[in-house]
Amino acid sequence: MLALMAFAGAAGAQDLTLRMPAEMVAKGLDKQLLPRFKFKHRVSVEAVTDGNADMVLGPGAAGTRVFEDAEGNAWRLEILAGDDAADRAELFAAWLKSTPGKAAIESFAPNGRQLFTTEVAVVVEEAPEVFDGDRATGSRLALVHCGRCHVVDKRNRMGGIGSTPSFAALRGRDNWPDLFRAFYVHNPHPSFTQVEDVTEPFDPNRQIHVAPVEVTLDEIEAITAFVATLTPKDLGRPVQSK
Incomplete structure (x- = not known):
């Protein structure tokens, strides 16, 4: 975790690409998640709906489970990036499981209907959030x-x-x-x-x-x-x- 935090300060303007279902891009899931991640870690992520990408997020991805939709389908994040991009992708995966990341996921409610939940069977005690600004x-x-x-x-x-x-x-x-x-x-x-x-x-x-x-x-x-x-x-x- 410390390595991920140290990397966040150096990532800067380098970008990642995230492939996700076109339906979710149309609903605005990318705009719900990606600006918040960039705000926290200074790493830009561009959403795409097809083609090659550094990461894949969706119910058919073969990676780490990050949340479930209303039908109970597990949405997973699959990391395909190599070299330095893989470290930035791991940072994004860690953010999705953090308290701010979960809040962003669960507050995504187009037309007033919550689409995803991050609830898991194991209860993890969260550390108090730190506010570093002046x-x-x-x-x-x-x-x-x-x-x-x-x-x-x-x-x-x-x-x-x-x-x-x-x-x-x-x-x-x-x-x-x-x-x-x-x-x-x-x-x-x-x-x-x-x-x-x-x-x-x-x-x-x-x-x-x-x-x-x-x-x-x-x-x-x-x-x-x-x-x-x-x-x-x-x-x-x-x-x-x-």
């Missing part, structure tokens, strides 16, 4: 970039837009780290957010109606580390209908 920098950036729509803390408690949740409310959600680390893939953020070396450039033919948010992965990690210091808002018990 909290002071994150506090400043959160107010600058996010404070125009969200109430960040007492500094702008009378600001924000009423329809957007406060940072304290978001902090109260079980998957809050994933929400913040990958906020740029959740609407309405893609229309005005640019993450360096991650998101595609804005379409020059499409008008942007708000000032764009331009951030780096390190800055997002700093914001996430700041949010970790906030007191979660008690959202109460879910509403139950009879």
